Amino acid sequence: MFLQKDEAFQLLADFGSPLYVYSEGILRERCGELLEAFEGRIKPSFSAKANSNLHLLRIIREEGIGADAVSPGEIFILERAGFESGEIFYICNNASEEELRFAIDRDILVSVDSLSQLETFGRINRGGSVALRINPGVGAGHCDKVVTAGCGTKFGIDPACCGEAKKIIAKYELKLIGINQHIGSLFLDAGPYVKAAGILLSIVLKHFPGLDFVDFGGGFGVPYKEGERRLDFGALRDGLFPLMDSFVERYDNKYVHFKCEPGRYIAAECGLLLGTVNAVKESFGKRYVGTDLGFNVLMRRVLYNSYHEARLLRRGAAVQRSAVLADVVGDICESGDVIAESRPVGDARKGDVIAVENAGAYGYSMASNYNSRMRPAEVLMTQRGEFKLIRAADTLESLLANF
Incomplete structure (x- = not known):
């Protein structure tokens, strides 16, 4: 993960959750690799x-x-x-x-x-x-x-x-x-x-x-x-x-x-998707970590059964390991709304952050307003380590833009 933990929390505070973050350095690096290869x-x-x-x-x-x-x-x-x-x-x-x-x-x-x-x-x-x-x-x-x-x-x-x-x-x-x-x-x-x-x-x-x-x-x-x-x-x-x-x-x-x-090769690894844990529950012997990362934000898992590494971040403390596997799920009203299935993400708590890696390709480009939810903002981490808003998040008013 190219972000520090504190940076992830600060970005969500500044730009809202969920949030796409891209690394300019990694993007340029992948372009250079291809040209050299x-x-x-x-x-x-x-x-x-x-x-x-x-x-x-x-x-x-x-x-x-x-x-x-x-x-x-x-x-x-x-x-x-x-x-x-x-x-x-x-x-x-x-x-x-x-x-x-x-x-x-x-x-x-x-x-x-x-x-x-x-x-x-x-x-x-x-x-x-x-x-x-x-x-x-x-x-x-x-x-x-x-x-x-x-x-x-x-x-x-x-x-x-x-x-x-x-x-x-x-x-x-x-x-x-x-x-x-x-x-x-x-x-x-x-x-x-x-x-x-x-x-x-x-x-x-x-x-x-x-x-x-x-x-x-x-x-x-x-x-x-x-x-x-x-x-x-x-x-x-x-x-x-x-x-x-x-x-x-x-x-x-x-x-x-x-x-x-080589579209995916250039963009995938420069992207990180951040979201927030809003609920944790046990149901019929299964553990669910509920987040705001619905498949309107990242569709690849529900569409292709794709795999993304999902990391749990906690402000000011370490995440404790847990032998209990959990499904990391989103906020869309469908049972297929799963980001990561049966993962050892740790002792998730409300307010933790979930970081989904390799989200730079076919992430935001496939995002939607399904369930009338807003698409997130996109932020660029420049080569100088500064953070720049490169697309604003949707608003409630933007849902009415074409009516």
């Missing part, structure tokens, strides 16, 4: 869906990372964060004609996800540049809901349809400049990613000459559990670089470049 041979782009806070996006851009968007809203926010059209890649899924025009009008490159969408794109943007998302048939991820390639997923064009895609491209005089894929979210084993990259490169060699780039996609994981190993970038390089070298040797465009989309 790929030695300039693979260009990383941050997936804004992981965390779309304007201030964090500005930092990521300062570090030399590009951006991927999946909606007009993300394009809008990225533009406000300073990203130029050429730095944004619009990777949409089942987008409407209006959404496609939103990107086209801004000269932002679009990756289409189906033959149907390619047909629509060609009809409204004859002669334009486009990219294709291919399903390589290999998927990986921490949950079935986030495996985005292979059999049974809605994403990408079946390689068997490449011939038909080329016909549509010719029909509308489109310029195909890139191919991309995405196998899923949160892998820690380089094997599936390298395998999918090899398949994608073989598809490009067979069907698509003259591309400007190939995008291997993302899903780079981080360890959410104590003791869990980190993604081995050495193994990733050892697997990818020979494939890339062999591909370039045989490919017609020797200046083709490569991209990837």
